[in-house]
Every structure is written in structure tokens, then in C-alpha cells.
Amino acid sequence: MLLQNKLLTISLCIFMPSLMTACQSGSPESTQSAKETSEIAVTDKVIASSSDSVKQGTAQAWTISTKSKNNHFDGILECQQAPSVGDFQNCQLQLSQSENPVDDASLAIDGGMKAHGHGLPTQPKMLAVEGQAGVYKIDGLKFSMPGAWTVGFLIKANGVNDQLIFDFIV
Amino acid sequence: MNTNPITSHFQWSLLKCFCSCVIAVFISGCDQEPQDSQMLQKNVKADQIVWSDAEKVLLQSLSIRNLPGVGLDSSNRYQLNPDAIKLGKQLFFDTKLSSTGTISCASCHQPDNQFIDGKRVALAVGEGTRNTPSLLGASHQQWFFWDGRKDSAWSQALEPLENPVEHNLTRIEVIKKVLVNPEYKNSYRQIFTELPSQQALDSWPSAAKPNGDLASLKLWKSLPIESRKEINRVFSNIGKSLAAYETTLKFPVSRFDGYLDSLKTTELGSASVDTPNNEPSKHAVSGFTDNEKAGLQLFIGKAACVSCHHSPLLSSQHFQNVATGIPGKDTGRAMVAEAQRWDVFNCLGEYSDAPKDDCKDLTFMKNNRHELSGSFKVPSLRNVINTAPYMHDGRYQSLAEAVKHYANPPDTKLIEHHMPMITLDEREQKRLVDFLKTL
Numbered sequence: 201m202l203l204q205n206k207l208l209t210i211s212l213c214i215f216m217p218s219l220m221t222a223c224q225s226g227s228p229e230s231t232q233s234a235k236e237t238s239e240i241a242v243t244d245k246v247i248a249s250s251s252d253s254v255k256q257g258t259a260q261a262w263t264i265s266t267k268s269k270n271n272h273f274d275g276i277l278e279c280q281q282a283p284s285v286g287d288f289q290n291c292q293l294q295l296s297q298s299e300n301p302v303d304d305a306s307l308a309i310d311g312g313m314k315a316h317g318h319g320l321p322t323q324p325k326m327l328a329v330e331g332q333a334g335v336y337k338i339d340g341l342k343f344s345m346p347g348a349w350t351v352g353f354l355i356k357a358n359g360v361n362d363q364l365i366f367d368f369i370v
Numbered sequence: 371m372n373t374n375p376i377t378s379h380f381q382w383s384l385l386k387c388f389c390s391c392v393i394a395v396f397i398s399g400c401d402q403e404p405q406d407s408q409m410l411q412k413n414v415k416a417d418q419i420v421w422s423d424a425e426k427v428l429l430q431s432l433s434i435r436n437l438p439g440v441g442l443d444s445s446n447r448y449q450l451n452p453d454a455i456k457l458g459k460q461l462f463f464d465t466k467l468s469s470t471g472t473i474s475c476a477s478c479h480q481p482d483n484q485f486i487d488g489k490r491v492a493l494a495v496g497e498g499t500r501n502t503p504s505l506l507g508a509s510h511q512q513w514f515f516w517d518g519r520k521d522s523a524w525s526q527a528l529e530p531l532e533n534p535v536e537h538n539l540t541r542i543e544v545i546k547k548v549l550v551n552p553e554y555k556n557s558y559r560q561i562f563t564e565l566p567s568q569q570a571l572d573s574w575p576s577a578a579k580p581n582g583d584l585a586s587l588k589l590w591k592s593l594p595i596e597s598r599k600e601i602n603r604v605f606s607n608i609g610k611s612l613a614a615y616e617t618t619l620k621f622p623v624s625r626f627d628g629y630l631d632s633l634k635t636t637e638l639g640s641a642s643v644d645t646p647n648n649e650p651s652k653h654a655v656s657g658f659t660d661n662e663k664a665g666l667q668l669f670i671g672k673a674a675c676v677s678c679h680h681s682p683l684l685s686s687q688h689f690q691n692v693a694t695g696i697p698g699k700d701t702g703r704a705m706v707a708e709a710q711r712w713d714v715f716n717c718l719g720e721y722s723d724a725p726k727d728d729c730k731d732l733t734f735m736k737n738n739r740h741e742l743s744g745s746f747k748v749p750s751l752r753n754v755i756n757t758a759p760y761m762h763d764g765r766y767q768s769l770a771e772a773v774k775h776y777a778n779p780p781d782t783k784l785i786e787h788h789m790p791m792i793t794l795d796e797r798e799q800k801r802l803v804d805f806l807k808t809l
Contacts, residue, residue, distance in 0.1 A: 285680065316788045
């Protein structure tokens with residue numbers, strides 16, 4: 201039932217972009233799922249200062265969480281504001297394993313719009329946030345149009361590889 | 371049977387929209403969730419379209435009133451300098467800045483023709499391969515050229531000067547032609563303070579350039595690095611002057627903006643509309659015809675044009691594949707994105723005035739040629755009725771042909787593209803065209 205509802209919501213949002221406001225107001229948690237993704241390439245990790253990271257607990261903060269494809273990791277994608285079209289997004293990924301923050305992960309990010317068959321408009325980079333265990337800033341993330349987007353992470357940490365996939369409406 | 375009221379609600383929305391499109395009856399609730407059973411039974415004509423609150427928000431986001439008068443470019447510190455604007459304007463119209471003495475920027479970007487040439491592809495010293503885009507609203511663009519290979523107006527302005535089928539000069543020839551003119555030379559000195567010495571100018575071989583044939587490249591490489599940098603500096607300043615002039619070229623306020631003003635006025639119950647951008651609308655009180663309004667409903671709804679043509683620019687300023695690329699001949703963005711990072715005249719280059727943080731679009735730009743194959747810049751639709759022909763190669767002479775291109779996209783299994791899989795019948799296409807004419 202929930203899946204049907206989700207698909208219909210996404211269909212409407214794709215066919216009727218004018219509904220984007222209504223779509224955005226939907227619970228992001230309701231759209232999460234773990235699915236296959238491709239075209240993810242590992243990139244090097246860079247250190248970001250903690251002041252760059254998403255401020256937690258603000259009124260507009262937006263989060264979505266999911267388990268990795270093979271259940272090795274838990275991920276929370278958190279953005280300072282609900283994802284929007286046009287501007288660079290201020291988002292970070294919180295990564296944990298059995299409730300313990302995962303540091304020193306090798307992370308790569310990719311994504312796109314399945315309905316339109318294209319990827320992200322930019323090539324974002326992942327930066328470990330200094331002083332915040334298991335937190336990685338996403339730098340350079342943009343969305344070019346309203347609709348259903350997928351953002352995925354390829355994770356290499358603690359001797360295992362896995363994928364985190366987030367589906368949501370912008 | 372699905373008894374979940376929320377799911378049923380969305381299913382009904384979908385069914386209603388589908389039915390309304392098939393029988394081409396425009397129902398006010400097509401793009402919105404039905405509020406009550408009354409709405410579900412409505413059989414409303416186009417002139418009775420009532421915008422939902424969400425649609426009103428979306429529509430106002432497209433208004434030119436939300437566009438700053440000028441798109442500021444921190445990579446060009448002379449962008450708003452009146453002397454640079456004046457010099458740039460003089461250079462823009464100067465046909466001496468071409469190998470034949472007959473071509474200026476204005477040859478293709480004609481001021482009395484919306485700064486286009488109206489031709490399928492540009493024709494200057496030779497014939498180009500791409501359609502000439504308008505310069506109106508140039509300061510608001512993120513990327514320049516159909517493939518976006520330049521990230522500033524000043525950097526863009528340099529390339530045609532050296533293109534063999536456009537102005538067909540070398541950068542040294544451009545500099546010499548500019549600085550031999552006493553008026554230009556004085557203006558240049560006033561704006562940029564430092565001039566190359568006459569001795570340096572005389573010593574620079576006119577045929578030298580880094581992007582020509584082997585002979586010109588050898589000549590360029592024979593110059594000391596300091597000379598090459600000085601040449602590039604003067605050349606980039608000339609580009610910055612041209613860009614300063616182009617900054618003054620603005621989009622006209624359209625009938626569409628006037629319609630949005632009138633919607634806002636009705637909403638506010640007031641006769642005046644705040645107009646921070648450009649001139650007051652001449653169309654503030656004029657309404658839309660049924661067809662135009664129905665076309666607008668398609669634009670933001672079923673036809674999904676607004677997915678890419680959004681914001682006051684009516685362009686996402688990104689790159690999309692709409693199945694117009696030609697493999698082996700012109701694959702658009704894929705051919706240039708990798709090299710763009712190394713362009714000495716880009717935002718991160720030494721001739722840019724921008725702090726690094728202002729160059730995020732370049733820093734994070736996508737350059738995967740496979741993914742970008744066939745993608746071109748999403749052009750603004752502002753003033754689109756006056757900027758035919760359409761597409762990167764000017765293949766369509768009319769808006770009707772361009773709209774038809776999107777009306778029944780090919781299966782993505784046959785041709786890769788990013789277009790929404792929609793079907794628009796002839797009546798809908800006509801309505802969409804009627805609306806586009808108001809932009």
C-alpha cells in the first residue's frame with residue numbers, strides 16, 4: 201500500500217511539476233528504499249572543517265534515512281533545508297554501523313533522475329567532517345529540475361563494500 | 371480493491387488528469403489534488419482555468435520580477451564600469467576586428483534583430499555549425515555557447531575573435547587592432563591602467579596563437595612565458611569590456627510577465643505591482659486568451675516544459691539531451707567538458723577576478739563524456755518567438771516544429787534522451803505554441 205502510494209505520488213510529481221510543493225511536503229522517510237544503482241566511482245576523501253557541516257536541529261533541517269543494500273551500514277542524509285532546484289545544497293551523510301559512527305570510510309556519490317534517464321548535473325565530492333564522527337559533508341550537490349531524484353553512495357569501510365541509496369522528491 | 375483513502379485520492383488524480391488530456395478538455399484540477407467531489411465533476415473550459423495555490427507559487431517563480439537587473443559576474447571586475455561598457459560597445463560594432471574587415475560581433479548578434487542573425491547557423495568569415503543565440507539577458511547565463519564551453523561572458527567573447535569561421539584573427543592581431551586606435555587606446559589605459567609597451571606590441575608576431583595550426587602554435591611557444599601572459603591579460607581585458615557592454619542587454623518584459631503581474635494584482639486586490647526589474651509591463655492589465663492559458667497549463671503540467679525551463683530565466687542553466695545530438699558529428703557538451711577545466715580563461719584561471727569560492731559551478735561541473743553525449747545547454751525561452759530558428763543547429767524554423775519535436779519523443783531504448791515521455795495532440799501543441807509566443 202505504501203509503495204503504491206509512493207509510486208503514485210512520484211508519478212504525479214513527474215507529470216505535474218506544479219505539484220512539487222505538495223510533493224515536497226510529503227515525509228521523506230516514506231520515499232526511502234534500497235535499490236540498485238550504477239556508475240558510482242570511488243573518489244578520494246578530503247577533510248572539511250566542522251563549521252562547514254549541516255547545522256543540526258534547525259527548523260528547516262531535512263533528513264532521510266535508510267539501510268545500505270547489504271545491511272552493513274545505516275545512513276542518514278541530512279540537509280540544512282529541503283532539497284531544492286538550482287542552488288548548491290548544504291547536505292551531509294551520517295554513516296554508522298551497528299550504531300557506531302563509521303570514520304575513515306571511502307565514499308563516492310552519484311545519482312540522477314530515473315524517470316528522465318540522466319544523472320546529477322554536477323560531480324559532488326565527499327569530505328569527512330573534522331571532529332564529527334561518521335559525518336561526511338557533500339560538496340557540490342545540485343538538482344537541476346523538480347521531480348523524483350536518487351542519490352547513492354558507494355561505501356568502502358571496515359573491510360566491506362556496500363551501497364546506500366536515497367530516493368526522494370525535489 | 372484499494373481502500374486506502376490517500377492512495378485512492380492519488381489514483382483518482384492520475385485518472386482524472388489522464389482523461390482530461392485524452393479528450394483535450396482542460397480541467398482546472400488537472401495539476402492539483404481534488405479538494406472535494408464537486409471538483410471531480412467539473413468540465414471546465416480553458417477560460418475557466420483557476421490556478422491552485424501551488425500553481426500560483428510556481429507561476430510567480432517564473433516572473434521577470436524575480437530576476438535581478440544584472441547577473442553579477444565576480445570574474446569580471448569591470449563588468450559595471452561605465453568606461454568598460456562604452457569601450458565594449460565600440461568594439462562590439464567594429465568590423466575592423468575581423469580578418470576581412472567586414473565582420474563585427476553585431477554581424478551575428480544584430481541589435482535590431484534581438485541580437486541574433488535569424489540564420490540556421492552563424493555566417494561570418496565562414497559558415498559555423500551552431501545557431502547564433504541571442505545576447506539578451508547574457509549576464510544571467512551560467513554557461514556560454516550551446517555546449518557551455520565557457521563559464522563567463524568575457525571568456526565567451528574571446529573565442530569568436532579567434533575562430534577561423536567567425537572573426538578569424540589571432541589574439542595578438544586583436545590587441546594590435548584595438549590599441550592602434552587612439553580612442554580605444556586611451557579608453558583601455560583609463561580602465562585597465564597598464565598598457566603593453568609599443569616595443570612589446572611590435573615584437574609580438576601577429577600570426578602567433580595557442581589554438582591554431584602548428585605554425586601559429588610554434589610561434590606562440592616561441593614567445594617568453596611573460597609575454598604570453600601579458601598578451602592573454604590584454605586579450606582577457608578586451609573580453610571583459612565586451613562582456614560589460616553585453617551586461618546592459620536585458621530581456622524585455624513579456625506579455626507573460628504582464629499576465630503574472632495581473633494575477634498578483636488580483637491576488638493582492640491592488641492596482642499596482644512591485645516592479646523592481648526593468649520597465650513597467652505594458653501588458654499588466656492584458657489577460658491571456660483561452661489558448662494561451664491552456665498552453666501555460668500544459669507548460670507547467672502535462673508537457674513538463676517547466677522541468678527544464680524554470681526560474682525567471684526559463685532555463686535550468688544545465689545540460690540535457692533532447693535527442694538533437696548527432697553521433698560522430700556534434701555530441702554537444704561531451705566534446706568540451708573535459709577541456710573546460712584547463713581553459714586559461716575560466717573562472718579559476720589567472721585572468722579571472724573571482725575568488726575560488728565563486729567558481730563552484732566549474733569546480734563541481736560534470737565532465738563524464740559518456741553521460742554528457744548529446745547534451746546541450748537548456749536555452750532560455752524568454753523572447754523565444756523572436757529568436758527563430760531553434761535548437762543548437764537551427765534545424766527548426768518555427769515554434770510549431772520545435773514543439774512537435776517534444777510532443778512524441780522516441781523510445782529511449784532506440785535513442786537515449788532526457789525528454790519526458792509525453793504525448794501531445796495537435797490541439798495541445800497549438801496551445802503550447804500560443805503560450806510560448808507570450809514569453
